Amino acid sequence: MPYDTHSIILGTGRAAPEKILTNADLEKIVDTSDAWIVERTGIRERHIAEPGTGLTPLASEAARKALEDAGIEAEQIDLIILGTVTGDYTFPATACLVQEQIGAKHAAAFDISAACSGFLYSLQCADALMRSVGYRHVLVIGGEVLTSILDWSDRNTCTLFGDGAGAAVLGVGQDGSGLIASHIQSNGEHAHLLYNPGCGSMYPPTPENVDQKVNTIRMEGKEVFRYAVSSMLDGLSKVLARAGLTSEDIDLLIPHQANLRIIQAVGKRLDLPEEKIFINVGHYGNTSAASIPMALDEARRSGRANKGDLVAMVTFGAGFTWAAALVRL
Numbered sequence: 011m012p013y014d015t016h017s018i019i020l021g022t023g024r025a026a027p028e029k030i031l032t033n034a035d036l037e038k039i040v041d042t043s044d045a046w047i048v049e050r051t052g053i054r055e056r057h058i059a060e061p062g063t064g065l066t067p068l069a070s071e072a073a074r075k076a077l078e079d080a081g082i083e084a085e086q087i088d089l090i091i092l093g094t095v096t097g098d099y100t101f102p103a104t105a106c107l108v109q110e111q112i113g114a115k116h117a118a119a120f121d122i123s124a125a126c127s128g129f130l131y132s133l134q135c136a137d138a139l140m141r142s143v144g145y146r147h148v149l150v151i152g153g154e155v156l157t158s159i160l161d162w163s164d165r166n167t168c169t170l171f172g173d174g175a176g177a178a179v180l181g182v183g184q185d186g187s188g189l190i191a192s193h194i195q196s197n198g199e200h201a202h203l204l205y206n207p208g209c210g211s212m213y214p215p216t217p218e219n220v221d222q223k224v225n226t227i228r229m230e231g232k233e234v235f236r237y238a239v240s241s242m243l244d245g246l247s248k249v250l251a252r253a254g255l256t257s258e259d260i261d262l263l264i265p266h267q268a269n270l271r272i273i274q275a276v277g278k279r280l281d282l283p284e285e286k287i288f289i290n291v292g293h294y295g296n297t298s299a300a301s302i303p304m305a306l307d308e309a310r311r312s313g314r315a316n317k318g319d320l321v322a323m324v325t326f327g328a329g330f331t332w333a334a335a336l337v338r339l
């Protein structure tokens with residue numbers, strides 16, 4: 011029997027490693043240039059975690075900040091869902107490690123693997139579980155240490171990605187605010203256009219496989235670009251239709267921060283003015299599942315997204331997966 015409830019965002023938080031890698035730094039590692047990277051992607055710098063530190067510290071920091079912002083104690087959290095493809099270990103779920111770090115003693119915890127769509131997939135699952143099970147407080151996190159799976163000799167990929175984590179605490183809504191509509195979708199036909207072959211059961215970390223750099227990102231950039239724009243538009247049109255709204259009703263669009271040109275193409279097709287599109291890809295690069303919750307937190311704390319605003323979030327990633335959500339703050 012579904013509970014007569016819906017989720018609202020009570021608080022948000024974000025964390026990024028201190029160390030910054032600029033395009034000038036990358037020029038010393040691979041055959042690239044600041045001008046090329048800025049022109050094709052809009053990325054100027056990215057934050058990178060110290061090797062061997064894992065995702066748990068970043069995800070836990072983002073979670074603690076979100077809890078503080080929400081005014082909720084960790085012990086009140088019923089469920090933690092973490093979207094990531096770069097968790098600390100193959101198992102257990104990094105969500106369990108975060109649970110231990112923040113002291114969310116009463117929570118269930120699991121990870122979701124949906125690449126750059128991880129946060130919005132987690133958000134929809136959280137909302138659905140709040141409605142069906144009756145959870146009152148859910149911590150939704152998106153976090154990645156993508157620099158741990160980059161091939162630093164491949165200029166096609168190592169220039170694009172960065173590390174970070176973002177989190178949101180969801181509570182039960184009473185007024186018209188909260189998650190209004192959400193859509194998630196996948197198309198496995200294109201799985202091999204963007205993927206990391208190792209170190210799962212297909213390519214376990216044998217010495218031979220490690221030599222072949224199996225545990226690094228492989229990507230057909232042009233193809234990914236094409237599908238990214240059309241899929242993001244598809245996701246947005248579905249949530250707007252479901253809510254009976256149009257793009258004119260959007261106060262702020264928070265798109266996945268993969269590439270400035272993808273963001274601009276989506277904004278143009280929706281006819282959205284620049285001030286209604288949140289962009290921070292220049293400072294973080296593509297942080298995959300972390301990009302939307304980090305941007306959402308920055309938008310809220312900087313006054314770009316305020317109480318009562320209609321925020322549209324949209325993403326696209328490996329799988330292919332894509333997702334969109336409309337939230338009234």
Ligand SMILES: CC(C)(COP(=O)(O)OP(=O)(O)OC[C@H]1O[C@@H](n2cnc3c(N)ncnc32)[C@H](O)[C@@H]1OP(=O)(O)O)[C@@H](O)C(=O)NCCC(=O)NCCS
Nearest residue numbers: 042043046050126165166169231232234235268269326327
């Ligand atoms: C990766 C991407 C920036 C490449 O831009 P592009 O305009 O498509 O460039 P191409 O892939 O056609 O490559 C053109 C040339 O630039 C080169 N190039 C690629 N990366 C480069 C870099 N960092 N610096 C300099 N040259 C680079 C290529 O090797 C190629 O050279 P060639 O013609 O001698 O073979 C672009 O395709 C993209 O952003 N795709 C989407 C990626 C993405 O967002 N993925 C995550 C989705 S969640």
